[in-house]
Amino acid sequence: QQQVKQSPQSLIVQKGGISIINCAYENTAFDYFPWYQQFPGKGPALLIAIRPDVSEKKEGRFTISFNKSAKQFSLHIMDSQPGDSATYFCAASSWGLTGANNLFFGTGTRLTVIP
């Protein structure tokens, strides 16, 4: 059972455009929602993360929007650049009682930014 559902599977955007990737979750115990960027042959790298006590977080061209009631969060990449072409993963974790914050990943979105 996929704990975090991600869409779309792939996305093609023109340079300068806005890339939007959406994720949804069911487990209300999740309390940390990071986005990871992965280039071919590399490990995932943290891009930006949000806690459920805020509805939006912005870092440079990257923004997370979080809707706690809908159990959804999304990544917006403004002014998309060819260098942003990569696979993006949303994830969620729950600190809980055990202090285990292993990540549950979405299935990934392959973003291609066309020059």
Next chain:
Amino acid sequence: DSGVTQTPKHLITATGQRVTLRCSPRSGDLSVYWYQQSLDQGLQFLIQYYNGEERAKGNILERFSAQQFPDLHSELNLSSLELGDSALYFCASSVATQGAEAFFGQGTRLTVV
């Protein structure tokens, strides 16, 4: 460079064999996680260790085992390998606090032939 070191980078082995993947976490990180990335299953959490003790277990097969040593490096042992075990295996490390950023290594690509 994330500071997490994984060896080897590539591994090719035959079905039925046993391999060991090694991970050195970032300096100061007590928690180590193992993830498997395959085309059909995506990134799946396998197991987490904190300061030498198992902290959480995910979809890890009984043929797989892991441990974390006193110097905090970790090893993932995969035995009785099957073709379906071919995947990228990532190690990540973090400080063990809520919402702590997990830093991933470059992964070990395992090919079972």
